[in-house]
Amino acid sequence: MIETVGLTKKYGSFYALKDLNLTVEDGTVFGFVGANGAGKSTTFSILATLLQPTAGDAFVNGLSVIKHPHEVRKQIGYMPDFFGVYDQLKADEYLDFYGASYGLKPKEREVLIPKLLELVNLEHKRYEYVDLLSRGMKQRLCLARALIHDPKILILDEPASGLDPRARVEMRDILKELKAMGKTILISSHILPELAEMCDSIGVIDSGELIATGSVADIQAQLQSEKVMRVKIAGPAKEAMLFFENDPYVSKIVEIPEKKLIQFLYRGTEEDQLILLQKAVARQLPILSFAEEETDLEDVFMAITKGAEVK
């Protein structure tokens, strides 16, 4: 389990992280969403024992990162957003070095390395020099490296950044496999919408403050006071436009003639929405469909962090 209590990091008068309180339960996947500089990497660096917080504390399986950093390191597998590899070291030697660094015996490493390379689909690159691997392969190798000591917790900072679509899909599949293995995963990513299906919960961070946390659906409900409604009309839209405009919960109504659509923002509850539809049907408006526009995590993120309207 990961827990942060009042975690704060200050640089002079600037707050990189402000009073962060977060809990990630065992065996769950927690996605961290935020713009660049929002405080994601700072949080991860503190959890990885690379950075001392100014105030507060973070606990990994009950161990304080401040008081027991050495023990915490054994519990976590950390993958930074930017990392380098050693020149003239082969993939298996790379893993062997880190295995030895975690105190694994040579025989244990001998057994583990092929398995890890297989997990990240790099068994065919075992004897290749790591600096000659592609970006996606290096990312996967780094993930294998983070798993070498079989940590219960994985802290992955932007593991899919800079990858092409195929490499992203491969990375997502590996992460799903790790989730199935029961690992607790804390992940930040710009492609979180793609990963939303595998995240049990997410946290939205902005300017060092956690502004929302919960399941993807909860966050959407929590943060969206207005829904985007789309109504498809068979025939002239004038009467329908007038009808919807008069509803007290409707605002910013627009017509999209080429698609025969009327789009508006709706503030009412689901019951209000039902009544509105029943009234429209009673007025015999030529409605083909009446639906709430699907919003993904990216829309929510944009709306929260920039205060923008949804779509």
Place this chain on the structure above:
Amino acid sequence: MKTLLANPVLVKEIKLRFRNMKSFTGILFYLIAMSIFVFGFILLTTSFSGSGYFRPDESFMLFSMMTYIQLGLILFITPALTAGTISTEREKQTLNILLTTSQTSFQIIFGKMTSSIAFLLLMIISGLPIYSLVFLYGGVSPNQLFVIFLFYLLTLLTIGSIGVMFSTLIRKTIVAIIATYSAMIFLVAVTGFFMIISMQISQMGMGAASFSPFTHFWASINPAVVMFTLLQPAYANEIQGMTLVPLPLWAGYFIVYAGLAACSLLVAVKRLRVNMNKYK
């Protein structure tokens, strides 16, 4: 000891260092240069002395010259080998990953330091057969050679530790290298300069027969002077007699250099995880 030598950083660094041909060609060229120097010296001496043989005092002269050449090699190569150990990891973005492993700061620093000086030690040891030629002609005792090698080892360790310390403290490798060379120049040239100044001041104040204890201090931390006294112990006694400091120069050198090495390594270990220091 076994645990120390099984240090993963040390094993990896040695593997990387000897994987490319650069290290081997470096040693090869060093040995070629030394051989040319030694055989050239013997050839020239025997050709021009008229006697046709190599005398023990000439053998000792050759030994002294080789000793100074190797000291120069240590002083000039050690900063380049050690001053990039940590800063290069930082620049290559491999340090953060290394710091999140179970290795302690001491293990990482020890591994980096040992692997860097191991190369230089190998270079010196590989030159031993050439060195041993002087035994053929006499004039040098094996004991003297042993003392010189201990002196080399201490000098290597100290300059290496200073290099690792600067590499840990300074983010950029090039700046760390400049700082280490500056420290080396201070130890070799500035201390020598201060020693001469101190001798001059003493001569003006107290006459030619005695020097101030400062002269002893500056002499005892200058590697070239201490090396000279190791080769010519009579001069060591003379300096001791003139400064009235009972401590032998080599003992002063040992205390100062061992202290410097220990302090530098301690600073490097403490500052490796600098961001984990409180109030940072």
